[in-house]
Amino acid sequence: xxxxxxxxxxxxxxxxxxxxxxxxxxxxxxxxxxxxxxxxxxxxxxxxxxxxxxxxxxxxxxxxxxxxxxxxxxxxxxxxxxxxxxxxxxxxxxxxxxxxxxxxxxxxxxxxxxxxxxxxxxxxxxxxxxxxxxxxxxxxxxxxxxxxxxxxxxxxxxxxxxxxxxxxxxxxxxxxxxxxxxxxxxxxxxxxxxxxxxxxxxxxxxxxxxxxxxx
Numbered sequence: 420x421x422x423x424x425x426x427x428x429x430x431x432x433x434x435x436x437x438x439x440x441x442x443x444x445x446x447x448x449x450x451x452x453x454x455x456x457x458x459x460x461x462x463x464x465x466x467x468x469x470x471x472x473x474x475x476x477x478x479x480x481x482x483x484x485x486x487x488x489x490x491x492x493x494x495x496x497x498x499x500x501x502x503x504x505x506x507x508x509x510x511x512x513x514x515x516x517x518x519x520x521x522x523x524x525x526x527x528x529x530x531x532x533x534x535x536x537x538x539x540x541x542x543x544x545x546x547x548x549x550x551x552x553x554x555x556x557x558x559x560x561x562x563x564x565x566x567x568x569x570x571x572x573x574x575x576x577x578x579x580x581x582x583x584x585x586x587x588x589x590x591x592x593x594x595x596x597x598x599x600x601x602x603x604x605x606x607x608x609x610x611x612x613x614x615x616x617x618x619x620x621x622x623x624x625x626x627x628x629x630x631x632x633x634x
Contacts (some may be wrong), residue, residue: 429461458482522546545620585627
């Protein structure tokens with residue numbers, strides 16, 4: 420990425436949007452390009468401005484955050500989406516995982532987590548607040564049947580990459596662990612996603628966990 424990370428903020432609460440903007444705008448590598456007050460507006464502004472990252476509140480009038488996530492993935496797939504959640508909304512997180520969200524952030528997270536999340540998903544990595552990770556693993560419904568044939572079709576190196584991804588390592592960290600370039604890691608990641616039918620790192624990590632690869 421040659422310029423600042425372009426970000427859209429979507430939340431129906433003006434004070435929340437202002438608070439997020441106050442954290443992100445002073446960052447020299449982040450540029451807040453648009454703000455939306457509901458999900459439909461978030462989709463329209465994403466299509467218009469093509470931000471690198473969209474921050475979506477779950478509960479918004481009209482089209483909610485999950486609906487907006489699905490539309491953004493369909494109309495502007497290059498935009499990575501971070502879903503903003505509260506402790507009472509963890510049931511929605513599992514649904515958003517399947518729809519391609521790249522990150523999850525609690526609204527009461529420490530301020531430094533927000534720019535860290537934006538930078539991570541803009542770089543192609545996933546970001547989950549530690550508290551969200553615990554909620555997801557504790558509250559997910561019974562895992563669906565994992566396609567054993569698809570997992571078996573992974574090469575030994577692809578399986579290694581999937582396991583390290585499932586352990587929470589970034590592309591750079593995976594490359595260091597396997598003594599390969601970050602570009603090579605991305606190539607393996609693309610093949611893993613294609614073979615397993617995954618749309619995001621978070622989805623792939625959960626599949627690895629469900630397939631028993633992290634045991």
